[in-house]
Amino acid sequence: MSYSPKVSSKFNRTAKKFPEELKAALDDQIRGICENPELGEMKKGDLAGVRVHKFGFFGRLYLLAYEVDGANEAILLHAVGGHENFYRDLKQYLKS
Secondary structure, three states, X not given: OOOEEEEOHHHHHXXXXXXXXXXXXXXXXXXXXXXXXXXXXXXXXXXXXXXXXXXXXXXXXXEEEEEEEOOOOEEEEEEEEEOOOHHHHHHHHHHO
């Protein structure tokens, strides 16, 4: 079963600034998550219900935060970016 991706405004704002090569790598990661939603690590505490998938690109670690909506067969993509302040910013975004 393949899920369909749904992107948030925060995700779009960040991803559109990426170079084309990184956008292509990000698309590959999203395809992989849509095929296997259990790919990311389930978070606890304030971020309960959110999964974070980590991937490398040219020696830099990127994180991709998403939720699985099983009822609608959708992957809700919340945020993507480097590790620095990623979780802090994600918590603030999910609170709003």
